[in-house]
Amino acid sequence: MTDAVSYPSHEDDVTLTPIGRISSDYPDKFGVPRQPGLVPAGRAVLHLLPPFDDPQTVRGLERISHLWLTFIFHRSPKRWTPLVRPPRLGGNAKLGVFATRSTHRPNRLGLSLVELERIETTSGVRLYLRGHDLIDGTPVLDIKPYLPWAESRPDAQAGFAPDAPASHPVVFSPEAEATLAQRDDSDSLHELIIQVLGQDPRPAYHGDTPTRVYGVFLRDVNVRFRAVVEAGNNTIMKVLEITRYQK
Amino acid sequence: MTDAVSYPSHEDDVTLTPIGRISSDYPDKFGVPRQPGLVPAGRAVLHLLPPFDDPQTVRGLERISHLWLTFIFHRSPKRWTPLVRPPRLGGNAKLGVFATRSTHRPNRLGLSLVELERIETTSGVRLYLRGHDLIDGTPVLDIKPYLPWAESRPDAQAGFAPDAPASHPVVFSPEAEATLAQRDDSDSLHELIIQVLGQDPRPAYHGDTPTRVYGVFLRDVNVRFRAVVEAGNNTIMKVLEITRYQK
Numbered sequence: 020m021t022d023a024v025s026y027p028s029h030e031d032d033v034t035l036t037p038i039g040r041i042s043s044d045y046p047d048k049f050g051v052p053r054q055p056g057l058v059p060a061g062r063a064v065l066h067l068l069p070p071f072d073d074p075q076t077v078r079g080l081e082r083i084s085h086l087w088l089t090f091i092f093h094r095s096p097k098r099w100t101p102l103v104r105p106p107r108l109g110g111n112a113k114l115g116v117f118a119t120r121s122t123h124r125p126n127r128l129g130l131s132l133v134e135l136e137r138i139e140t141t142s143g144v145r146l147y148l149r150g151h152d153l154i155d156g157t158p159v160l161d162i163k164p165y166l167p168w169a170e171s172r173p174d175a176q177a178g179f180a181p182d183a184p185a186s187h188p189v190v191f192s193p194e195a196e197a198t199l200a201q202r203d204d205s206d207s208l209h210e211l212i213i214q215v216l217g218q219d220p221r222p223a224y225h226g227d228t229p230t231r232v233y234g235v236f237l238r239d240v241n242v243r244f245r246a247v248v249e250a251g252n253n254t255i256m257k258v259l260e261i262t263r264y265q266k
Numbered sequence: 267m268t269d270a271v272s273y274p275s276h277e278d279d280v281t282l283t284p285i286g287r288i289s290s291d292y293p294d295k296f297g298v299p300r301q302p303g304l305v306p307a308g309r310a311v312l313h314l315l316p317p318f319d320d321p322q323t324v325r326g327l328e329r330i331s332h333l334w335l336t337f338i339f340h341r342s343p344k345r346w347t348p349l350v351r352p353p354r355l356g357g358n359a360k361l362g363v364f365a366t367r368s369t370h371r372p373n374r375l376g377l378s379l380v381e382l383e384r385i386e387t388t389s390g391v392r393l394y395l396r397g398h399d400l401i402d403g404t405p406v407l408d409i410k411p412y413l414p415w416a417e418s419r420p421d422a423q424a425g426f427a428p429d430a431p432a433s434h435p436v437v438f439s440p441e442a443e444a445t446l447a448q449r450d451d452s453d454s455l456h457e458l459i460i461q462v463l464g465q466d467p468r469p470a471y472h473g474d475t476p477t478r479v480y481g482v483f484l485r486d487v488n489v490r491f492r493a494v495v496e497a498g499n500n501t502i503m504k505v506l507e508i509t510r511y512q513k
Contacts, residue, residue, distance in 0.1 A: 031283070031284050031405060032281050032282065032283050032284075033281070033282050033284075033338055033374075033405070033407075034279050034280070034281050034282075035279065035280050035281075035282060035373045035375070036278065036279050036372070036373065037278050037279075037280075038364075038372050038373065054413060054416040055416070056416045057416075071372055073348045075348035075349050075362055076348045076362045076363050076364050077362045077364050077365060078348075078349065078360070078361055078362035078365060079361035079362055079365035079366075079425060079426065080362055080364060080365040080425075082365075082423065082425030082426065083365060083423065083424060083425045084422050084423035084424075085419055085422040085423075087377060089336060089375055089377065091280055101320045101322035101323045101325075102322050102325065113325070114325055114326035115322055115323045115324045115325035115326055115327055116323050117285075117323050117324050117327060117408075117409040117410070118324060118325060118326035118327040118329075118330060118411055119326075119410075119411065120410055120411065120413070124408065125283070125285050125318055125408070126282045126283065126285065126407050126408055127280075128282070128336055128407060128408040130334060130336065130377070130408075130410060132416065132417050132419070158278060158280070160280075160373050160375060161364075161371065161372070161373055161375040161377075162364040163364070163367055163377060164365055164366065164367065164424060164425065164427070165419065165422050165424065166301060166367070166424050166427060167419060167420050167421070167422040167424055167428075168424070168427075168428070168429050168430045169301040169302065169303045169304075169379065169430070170379050170417065170418075171417075171418045171419055171420040171422070172332055172379065172412065172414060172418055173414050173418040173420070174414070175331045175332040175412050175414045175418070176329065176330065176331035176332075177330060177331075177411060177412065177413050177414055177415070178326060178327075178329030178330045178411065179326065179329065180411070180413060180415075181414075181415070182415050183415045183416070
């Protein structure tokens with residue numbers, strides 16, 4: 020173990036090829052949960068791409084319940100800055116980019132722990148996932164099994180993000196309820212909306228626009244909502260309407 | 267969420283730049299623990315490389331106890347096969363490469379959970395790590411804080427690798443003990459040897475060469491050892507001698 024370290028050159032760069040691509044409940048960045056486990060109802064399909072779509076590549080994976088996906092934040096800018104403002108700190112405090120899970124980071128690498136629901140290998144290879152945080156179209160670079168005996172460390176100290184963020188109540192207008200009731204995926208979409216809005220996806224700065232209406236895209240709908248501050252200073256999320264949108 | 271998926275082209279390739287490089291107790295592949303937590307005594311230094319070596323990039327990281335490192339298995343071949351033989355299955359059974367943590371995989375991406383011992387920013391940025399499984403010279407692509415509330419999932423099902431592998435007893439010859447006693451790092455090297463050999467680093471196929479002497483490189487020494495099968499069929503690791511080697 021020496022202190023010597025060689026300096027970088029473009030010779031050290033590595034070129035990687037996506038092994039798969041995500042089809043997701045999240046067509047857009049806004050509304051994507053800030054960590055995968057926060058929205059268990061979030062669903063995605065990972066389609067393996069040739070030449071990685073040989074069913075042999077996933078033999079034995081059916082005995083694995085949780086997977087690591089390494090992917091590219093393909094909708095994030097390539098530029099990065101040494102300091103970022105994590106939403107968990109209200110957008111006020113700056114932390115080093117490597118002390119956060121920010122999507123604006125060198126190499127734009129993402130890492131998510133997801134649940135594997137089932138595998139289909141009849142036509143190519145498709146992994147059905149739950150509890151993810153991946154935008155539609157995300158290129159995936161690797162899949163690894165989660166190893167609980169090595170990677171479950173409940174006593175680890177996580178600094179500014181020691182616990183899961185609290186969830187807010189979500190209520191629906193009669194119009195939104197009526198739209199939901201007409202859909203085949205009524206129950207699962209209802210659950211998804213509650214979990215996504217419960218995390219308060221609004222940007223950190225919103226103190227001056229309390230009545231603003233936001234729209235979050237989930238599956239094929241635009242969920243228009245507003246945050247309402249109630250007595251006791253509790254914030255609830257109110258779904259105003261749910262409309263179809265065209266990708 | 268559609269079933270359509272676009273086919274890959276080289277346009278989808280991504281070029282990534284190492285943000286740091288590892289100096290490690292492990293100069294060579296042979297002997298590296300098969301998961302990072304198995305050898306807590308294993309030490310490494312991650313040197314950030316320019317332009318990522320701005321101390322601001324790690325501001326706040328001192329409050330984080332465990333880090334994810336995403337890196338390249340730079341000593342593994344670039345070729346890969348859909349099926350691999352994990353050492354945990356004795357080298358006999360084949361599993362899909364994405365169902366394993368094999369180092370011979372598409373994109374050669376590694377993922378390790380390591381302990382952060384301390385940070386030095388007086389001259390560049392150095393992260394002092396413990397409990398790692400990284401070979402000297404490993405290029406690191408990303409550093410992320412471990413989030414126990416999201417990533418500690420003790421109930422996950424891990425198929426063929428549900429538990430940590432058992433550890434074997436390690437004994438030292440008088441010659442090896444004498445060599446160790448003369449070193450400044452006597453205690454920590456002793457601990458490292460016990461943890462590394464306890465994992466039985468021999469290749470899976472060794473049934474026909476029970477008396478073979480192996481050498482594992484740790485720090486600046488070659489640790490020559492043999493596996494001895496005792497009464498009751500227990501295997502102990504016997505350190506025969508410890509010699510200096512030149513890189």
